[in-house]
Amino acid sequence: MVSSALRECDLYRPLRNGVVQCTACHHWCAIKPGESGKCGVRRNYDGKLYLVTYGKAAAIHIDPVEKKPLYHFLPGEGILSIGTVGCNFRCQFCQNWEISQLRDFYVDPKTGEPDRFIGYDSPPERIVEAAEYYGVRLLAYTYNEPVVWIEYAHDIAVLGVERGMRNVFVSSGFETHHAWKYMEGLLHAINVDLKGFTEKFYREITGARLKPVLENIEYLGGEVWPKIWLEVTTLVIDGYNDSEEELRGIARFLASVNPNIPWHVTAAHPDYKMLHIRPTPHSTLIKAYEIGKEEGLKFVYVGNVYDPERSSTYCPKCGTMLIRRDGYRVTEMWEERGVCHNCGEKIPGVWK
Numbered sequence: 001m002v003s004s005a006l007r008e009c010d011l012y013r014p015l016r017n018g019v020v021q022c023t024a025c026h027h028w029c030a031i032k033p034g035e036s037g038k039c040g041v042r043r044n045y046d047g048k049l050y051l052v053t054y055g056k057a058a059a060i061h062i063d064p065v066e067k068k069p070l071y072h073f074l075p076g077e078g079i080l081s082i083g084t085v086g087c088n089f090r091c092q093f094c095q096n097w098e099i100s101q102l103r104d105f106y107v108d109p110k111t112g113e114p115d116r117f118i119g120y121d122s123p124p125e126r127i128v129e130a131a132e133y134y135g136v137r138l139l140a141y142t143y144n145e146p147v148v149w150i151e152y153a154h155d156i157a158v159l160g161v162e163r164g165m166r167n168v169f170v171s172s173g174f175e176t177h178h179a180w181k182y183m184e185g186l187l188h189a190i191n192v193d194l195k196g197f198t199e200k201f202y203r204e205i206t207g208a209r210l211k212p213v214l215e216n217i218e219y220l221g222g223e224v225w226p227k228i229w230l231e232v233t234t235l236v237i238d239g240y241n242d243s244e245e246e247l248r249g250i251a252r253f254l255a256s257v258n259p260n261i262p263w264h265v266t267a268a269h270p271d272y273k274m275l276h277i278r279p280t281p282h283s284t285l286i287k288a289y290e291i292g293k294e295e296g297l298k299f300v301y302v303g304n305v306y307d308p309e310r311s312s313t314y315c316p317k318c319g320t321m322l323i324r325r326d327g328y329r330v331t332e333m334w335e336e337r338g339v340c341h342n343c344g345e346k347i348p349g350v351w352k
Protein backbone atom coordinates (compact mmCIF):
# COMPACT_ATOMS: atom_id res chain seq x y z
CA MET A 1 0.00 0.00 0.00
CA VAL A 2 1.49 3.33 -1.08
CA SER A 3 0.94 6.44 1.06
CA SER A 4 -1.53 9.04 -0.16
CA ALA A 5 1.30 11.57 0.27
CA LEU A 6 2.71 10.20 -2.98
CA ARG A 7 0.87 11.05 -6.18
CA GLU A 8 0.62 8.42 -8.90
CA CYS A 9 1.96 9.89 -12.12
CA ASP A 10 -0.37 10.43 -15.05
CA LEU A 11 2.40 10.27 -17.65
CA TYR A 12 3.65 6.69 -17.79
CA ARG A 13 2.76 3.29 -19.17
CA PRO A 14 3.36 -0.29 -18.00
CA LEU A 15 5.95 -2.45 -19.74
CA ARG A 16 6.64 -6.03 -18.56
CA ASN A 17 7.52 -7.57 -15.18
CA GLY A 18 6.53 -4.49 -13.18
CA VAL A 19 8.73 -2.19 -15.25
CA VAL A 20 7.09 1.10 -16.30
CA GLN A 21 8.03 3.71 -18.86
CA CYS A 22 7.77 7.38 -18.01
CA THR A 23 6.40 9.37 -20.96
CA ALA A 24 6.99 12.90 -19.64
CA CYS A 25 10.36 13.71 -21.18
CA HIS A 26 12.58 12.52 -23.99
CA HIS A 27 14.68 10.29 -21.77
CA TRP A 28 11.71 7.86 -21.91
CA CYS A 29 13.06 6.09 -18.79
CA ALA A 30 12.15 2.44 -18.32
CA ILE A 31 12.00 2.12 -14.52
CA LYS A 32 12.13 -1.10 -12.51
CA PRO A 33 10.26 -1.54 -9.22
CA GLY A 34 12.14 0.23 -6.43
CA GLU A 35 14.00 2.52 -8.82
CA SER A 36 13.62 6.09 -10.07
CA GLY A 37 14.03 7.69 -13.47
CA LYS A 38 17.01 9.85 -14.38
CA CYS A 39 15.41 12.86 -12.70
CA GLY A 40 15.35 10.96 -9.40
CA VAL A 41 11.80 11.99 -8.46
CA ARG A 42 9.57 9.65 -10.46
CA ARG A 43 9.76 6.31 -8.71
CA ASN A 44 8.35 2.86 -9.36
CA TYR A 45 6.54 1.32 -6.37
CA ASP A 46 5.10 -2.14 -7.12
CA GLY A 47 4.67 -1.53 -10.82
CA LYS A 48 3.19 1.97 -10.59
CA LEU A 49 4.99 5.26 -11.10
CA TYR A 50 4.77 7.93 -8.41
CA LEU A 51 5.92 11.54 -8.21
CA VAL A 52 7.66 11.76 -4.85
CA THR A 53 7.89 15.57 -4.93
CA TYR A 54 4.16 16.15 -5.36
CA GLY A 55 3.12 19.05 -3.09
CA LYS A 56 6.73 19.70 -2.05
CA ALA A 57 8.14 23.00 -3.22
CA ALA A 58 11.87 23.43 -2.56
CA ALA A 59 11.94 27.10 -3.60
CA ILE A 60 9.18 29.74 -3.75
CA HIS A 61 9.75 33.41 -4.55
CA ILE A 62 7.94 36.31 -6.14
CA ASP A 63 10.10 37.54 -9.01
CA PRO A 64 9.57 40.10 -11.73
CA VAL A 65 8.43 38.30 -14.89
CA GLU A 66 11.53 39.80 -16.56
CA LYS A 67 13.66 37.49 -14.43
CA LYS A 68 12.28 34.30 -16.08
CA PRO A 69 13.24 35.94 -18.56
CA LEU A 70 10.09 36.98 -20.40
CA TYR A 71 10.19 40.45 -21.94
CA HIS A 72 7.08 40.32 -24.15
CA PHE A 73 4.69 38.84 -21.61
CA LEU A 74 2.93 41.28 -19.27
CA PRO A 75 6.04 43.42 -18.58
CA GLY A 76 6.54 44.59 -15.03
CA GLU A 77 4.25 41.96 -13.45
CA GLY A 78 5.25 39.92 -10.42
CA ILE A 79 5.23 36.13 -10.83
CA LEU A 80 5.03 33.54 -8.07
CA SER A 81 7.85 31.14 -8.93
CA ILE A 82 8.03 27.58 -7.70
CA GLY A 83 10.66 24.85 -8.03
CA THR A 84 11.20 21.38 -6.61
CA VAL A 85 14.18 19.07 -6.22
CA GLY A 86 15.40 16.87 -9.07
CA CYS A 87 15.97 17.45 -12.77
CA ASN A 88 16.22 15.49 -16.00
CA PHE A 89 19.31 17.50 -17.06
CA ARG A 90 22.78 17.40 -15.49
CA CYS A 91 24.04 20.78 -16.63
CA GLN A 92 27.54 21.24 -15.30
CA PHE A 93 26.98 25.01 -15.16
CA CYS A 94 23.61 24.80 -13.34
CA GLN A 95 22.91 27.90 -11.26
CA ASN A 96 20.23 26.13 -9.18
CA TRP A 97 22.17 22.93 -8.61
CA GLU A 98 21.53 22.90 -4.83
CA ILE A 99 17.95 21.82 -5.55
CA SER A 100 17.98 20.59 -9.14
CA GLN A 101 20.78 18.08 -8.67
CA LEU A 102 19.38 16.49 -5.50
CA ARG A 103 18.46 12.86 -6.18
CA ASP A 104 18.63 9.36 -4.84
CA PHE A 105 16.77 10.06 -1.62
CA TYR A 106 14.57 7.32 -0.31
CA VAL A 107 10.87 7.97 0.25
CA ASP A 108 9.07 5.46 2.44
CA PRO A 109 6.13 4.23 0.36
CA LYS A 110 3.98 3.58 3.44
CA THR A 111 4.42 6.93 5.17
CA GLY A 112 5.51 9.11 2.26
CA GLU A 113 8.38 10.31 4.48
CA PRO A 114 11.64 11.11 2.67
CA ASP A 115 14.99 10.26 4.26
CA ARG A 116 16.07 13.92 3.97
CA PHE A 117 14.86 17.33 2.81
CA ILE A 118 12.75 17.07 -0.28
CA GLY A 119 10.76 20.32 -0.07
CA TYR A 120 8.26 22.23 2.06
CA ASP A 121 4.64 21.08 2.30
CA SER A 122 2.95 23.14 -0.41
CA PRO A 123 -0.17 21.52 -1.84
CA PRO A 124 -1.53 23.15 -5.01
CA GLU A 125 -4.30 25.04 -3.15
CA ARG A 126 -1.74 26.64 -0.87
CA ILE A 127 0.38 27.84 -3.79
CA VAL A 128 -2.60 29.48 -5.47
CA GLU A 129 -3.81 30.98 -2.19
CA ALA A 130 -0.34 32.46 -1.65
CA ALA A 131 -0.45 34.05 -5.10
CA GLU A 132 -3.86 35.53 -4.33
CA TYR A 133 -2.71 36.76 -0.94
CA TYR A 134 0.19 38.64 -2.53
CA GLY A 135 -1.93 39.92 -5.42
CA VAL A 136 0.04 38.00 -8.05
CA ARG A 137 -1.68 36.88 -11.27
CA LEU A 138 1.14 34.83 -12.76
CA LEU A 139 2.57 31.45 -11.73
CA ALA A 140 5.96 30.19 -12.91
CA TYR A 141 7.18 26.59 -12.81
CA THR A 142 10.89 27.17 -12.73
CA TYR A 143 14.25 26.76 -10.88
CA ASN A 144 14.33 23.09 -11.89
CA GLU A 145 12.80 21.44 -14.95
CA PRO A 146 9.00 21.46 -14.50
CA VAL A 147 8.36 18.41 -16.68
CA VAL A 148 9.82 16.13 -13.99
CA TRP A 149 7.06 17.33 -11.61
CA ILE A 150 4.44 17.86 -14.26
CA GLU A 151 1.51 16.35 -12.29
CA TYR A 152 2.12 18.83 -9.45
CA ALA A 153 2.53 21.72 -11.91
CA HIS A 154 -0.62 20.61 -13.74
CA ASP A 155 -2.75 20.59 -10.59
CA ILE A 156 -1.52 24.04 -9.55
CA ALA A 157 -2.11 25.33 -13.08
CA VAL A 158 -5.71 24.04 -13.13
CA LEU A 159 -6.50 25.87 -9.88
CA GLY A 160 -4.69 28.97 -11.13
CA VAL A 161 -6.70 29.09 -14.35
CA GLU A 162 -9.93 28.68 -12.38
CA ARG A 163 -8.97 31.85 -10.51
CA GLY A 164 -7.96 33.84 -13.60
CA MET A 165 -4.19 33.34 -13.31
CA ARG A 166 -1.74 32.53 -16.10
CA ASN A 167 0.92 29.84 -16.10
CA VAL A 168 4.51 29.99 -17.29
CA PHE A 169 7.04 27.19 -17.79
CA VAL A 170 10.76 27.87 -17.66
CA SER A 171 12.03 24.75 -19.34
CA SER A 172 14.91 22.97 -20.99
CA GLY A 173 12.50 22.01 -23.77
CA PHE A 174 12.75 18.23 -23.36
CA GLU A 175 8.99 17.60 -23.06
CA THR A 176 7.28 14.85 -25.05
CA HIS A 177 4.08 15.39 -26.98
CA HIS A 178 2.34 13.61 -24.08
CA ALA A 179 3.49 16.42 -21.79
CA TRP A 180 2.25 19.15 -24.14
CA LYS A 181 -1.09 17.38 -24.46
CA TYR A 182 -1.35 17.06 -20.69
CA MET A 183 -0.82 20.82 -20.25
CA GLU A 184 -3.10 21.82 -23.14
CA GLY A 185 -5.10 24.93 -22.35
CA LEU A 186 -3.14 25.55 -19.14
CA LEU A 187 0.11 27.10 -20.38
CA HIS A 188 0.24 30.74 -21.41
CA ALA A 189 3.96 31.34 -21.87
CA ILE A 190 7.23 29.46 -21.86
CA ASN A 191 10.88 30.31 -21.87
CA VAL A 192 12.92 27.48 -23.37
CA ASP A 193 16.66 27.20 -22.83
CA LEU A 194 18.58 26.45 -26.00
CA LYS A 195 21.83 25.69 -24.24
CA GLY A 196 24.07 25.09 -27.22
CA PHE A 197 23.88 23.99 -30.82
CA THR A 198 25.73 20.69 -31.00
CA GLU A 199 24.80 17.20 -29.86
CA LYS A 200 28.28 16.98 -28.33
CA PHE A 201 27.62 19.96 -26.05
CA TYR A 202 24.24 18.59 -24.99
CA ARG A 203 25.58 15.08 -24.36
CA GLU A 204 28.76 16.07 -22.51
CA ILE A 205 27.65 19.20 -20.63
CA THR A 206 23.93 18.68 -20.01
CA GLY A 207 23.41 14.91 -20.10
CA ALA A 208 20.61 15.29 -22.64
CA ARG A 209 20.12 15.64 -26.41
CA LEU A 210 19.73 18.61 -28.71
CA LYS A 211 17.31 17.26 -31.33
CA PRO A 212 14.17 17.04 -29.14
CA VAL A 213 14.80 20.59 -27.92
CA LEU A 214 14.98 21.91 -31.49
CA GLU A 215 11.80 20.03 -32.38
CA ASN A 216 10.01 21.51 -29.39
CA ILE A 217 11.09 25.03 -30.35
CA GLU A 218 9.77 24.37 -33.86
CA TYR A 219 6.48 23.20 -32.38
CA LEU A 220 6.14 26.11 -29.93
CA GLY A 221 7.32 28.75 -32.39
CA GLY A 222 5.18 27.35 -35.22
CA GLU A 223 2.08 25.26 -34.71
CA VAL A 224 1.01 26.69 -31.35
CA TRP A 225 2.51 30.19 -31.59
CA PRO A 226 1.47 32.60 -30.14
CA LYS A 227 -1.16 30.75 -28.11
CA ILE A 228 1.69 29.78 -25.81
CA TRP A 229 3.99 32.79 -25.87
CA LEU A 230 7.59 31.65 -26.51
CA GLU A 231 10.94 33.22 -25.66
CA VAL A 232 14.31 31.44 -25.85
CA THR A 233 17.40 31.82 -23.66
CA THR A 234 21.01 30.85 -24.30
CA LEU A 235 23.39 31.02 -21.37
CA VAL A 236 26.64 31.88 -23.12
CA ILE A 237 29.58 30.03 -21.53
CA ASP A 238 33.09 31.25 -22.17
CA GLY A 239 34.99 28.70 -24.27
CA TYR A 240 32.08 26.25 -24.54
CA ASN A 241 29.22 27.56 -26.66
CA ASP A 242 30.39 31.07 -27.53
CA SER A 243 31.95 30.53 -30.96
CA GLU A 244 30.60 32.67 -33.76
CA GLU A 245 29.60 29.49 -35.59
CA GLU A 246 27.52 28.15 -32.70
CA LEU A 247 25.85 31.45 -31.84
CA ARG A 248 25.08 32.10 -35.50
CA GLY A 249 23.69 28.59 -35.82
CA ILE A 250 21.29 29.20 -32.93
CA ALA A 251 20.21 32.61 -34.24
CA ARG A 252 19.71 31.31 -37.77
CA PHE A 253 17.68 28.38 -36.51
CA LEU A 254 15.41 30.59 -34.37
CA ALA A 255 14.92 33.08 -37.21
CA SER A 256 13.97 30.23 -39.54
CA VAL A 257 11.36 29.03 -37.05
CA ASN A 258 9.94 32.46 -36.29
CA PRO A 259 11.82 35.79 -36.35
CA ASN A 260 9.44 37.15 -33.68
CA ILE A 261 10.83 34.83 -30.99
CA PRO A 262 12.72 37.00 -28.48
CA TRP A 263 16.22 35.58 -27.92
CA HIS A 264 17.95 36.23 -24.60
CA VAL A 265 21.72 35.86 -24.54
CA THR A 266 22.77 35.80 -20.91
CA ALA A 267 26.02 35.73 -18.96
CA ALA A 268 27.22 32.63 -17.08
CA HIS A 269 29.30 32.70 -13.93
CA PRO A 270 31.42 29.94 -12.34
CA ASP A 271 29.05 27.52 -10.60
CA TYR A 272 28.51 23.84 -9.72
CA LYS A 273 30.99 21.77 -11.78
CA MET A 274 32.17 24.70 -13.87
CA LEU A 275 34.11 26.66 -11.33
CA HIS A 276 37.01 27.04 -13.76
CA ILE A 277 35.20 29.23 -16.32
CA ARG A 278 35.50 32.99 -16.30
CA PRO A 279 32.30 35.05 -16.19
CA THR A 280 31.04 35.64 -19.73
CA PRO A 281 32.63 38.85 -21.01
CA HIS A 282 30.13 41.57 -21.85
CA SER A 283 31.78 41.86 -25.27
CA THR A 284 30.78 38.23 -26.06
CA LEU A 285 27.14 39.01 -25.30
CA ILE A 286 27.28 42.10 -27.50
CA LYS A 287 28.68 39.90 -30.27
CA ALA A 288 25.81 37.43 -29.78
CA TYR A 289 23.31 40.30 -29.79
CA GLU A 290 24.66 41.56 -33.11
CA ILE A 291 24.68 38.07 -34.61
CA GLY A 292 21.04 37.65 -33.60
CA LYS A 293 20.10 40.89 -35.36
CA GLU A 294 22.17 40.03 -38.46
CA GLU A 295 20.40 36.68 -38.74
CA GLY A 296 17.01 38.40 -38.79
CA LEU A 297 15.74 38.06 -35.22
CA LYS A 298 13.59 41.08 -34.42
CA PHE A 299 14.11 41.02 -30.66
CA VAL A 300 17.41 40.15 -29.01
CA TYR A 301 18.24 40.88 -25.37
CA VAL A 302 21.41 40.77 -23.31
CA GLY A 303 20.97 39.50 -19.75
CA ASN A 304 22.78 38.93 -16.44
CA VAL A 305 24.92 42.02 -17.08
CA TYR A 306 24.08 45.68 -16.78
CA ASP A 307 23.17 46.80 -20.28
CA PRO A 308 20.01 48.96 -20.35
CA GLU A 309 20.43 49.66 -24.07
CA ARG A 310 20.39 45.99 -25.07
CA SER A 311 17.74 44.95 -22.57
CA SER A 312 15.18 47.46 -23.80
CA THR A 313 12.54 46.76 -26.46
CA TYR A 314 12.55 48.64 -29.78
CA CYS A 315 10.14 48.70 -32.67
CA PRO A 316 11.71 46.40 -35.31
CA LYS A 317 10.41 48.65 -38.10
CA CYS A 318 11.30 52.22 -37.06
CA GLY A 319 13.65 51.62 -34.08
CA THR A 320 11.61 53.62 -31.54
CA MET A 321 12.20 52.54 -27.97
CA LEU A 322 8.99 51.01 -26.56
CA ILE A 323 10.04 49.54 -23.20
CA ARG A 324 13.03 50.80 -21.25
CA ARG A 325 14.54 48.37 -18.77
CA ASP A 326 17.10 48.89 -16.07
CA GLY A 327 18.15 45.43 -14.94
CA TYR A 328 14.89 43.57 -14.38
CA ARG A 329 12.99 46.81 -13.77
CA VAL A 330 10.70 48.32 -16.38
CA THR A 331 11.31 52.06 -16.14
CA GLU A 332 9.28 53.22 -19.14
CA MET A 333 6.44 51.54 -20.96
CA TRP A 334 4.81 52.78 -24.11
CA GLU A 335 1.10 53.55 -23.95
CA GLU A 336 -0.25 51.80 -27.03
CA ARG A 337 0.70 48.33 -25.86
CA GLY A 338 0.95 46.00 -28.82
CA VAL A 339 1.36 48.71 -31.48
CA CYS A 340 4.31 51.06 -32.02
CA HIS A 341 3.16 54.59 -31.19
CA ASN A 342 5.47 56.02 -33.85
CA CYS A 343 4.82 53.91 -36.95
CA GLY A 344 1.90 51.63 -36.05
CA GLU A 345 3.89 48.39 -36.36
CA LYS A 346 2.28 45.50 -34.47
CA ILE A 347 4.60 44.28 -31.71
CA PRO A 348 4.23 40.57 -30.94
CA GLY A 349 3.67 39.60 -27.32
CA VAL A 350 1.07 39.51 -24.58
CA TRP A 351 0.64 43.03 -23.30
CA LYS A 352 -2.72 43.09 -21.49
Ligand code: SF4
Nearest residue numbers: 022025028029037039
Ligand atom coordinates in the same frame (compact mmCIF):
# COMPACT_ATOMS: atom_id res chain seq x y z
S1 SF4 B 1 10.71 12.91 -16.41
FE1 SF4 B 1 12.26 11.76 -15.21
S2 SF4 B 1 11.54 9.66 -15.16
FE2 SF4 B 1 10.38 10.71 -16.76
S3 SF4 B 1 11.50 10.26 -18.67
FE3 SF4 B 1 12.25 12.22 -17.87
S4 SF4 B 1 14.04 11.74 -16.59
FE4 SF4 B 1 12.91 9.83 -16.92
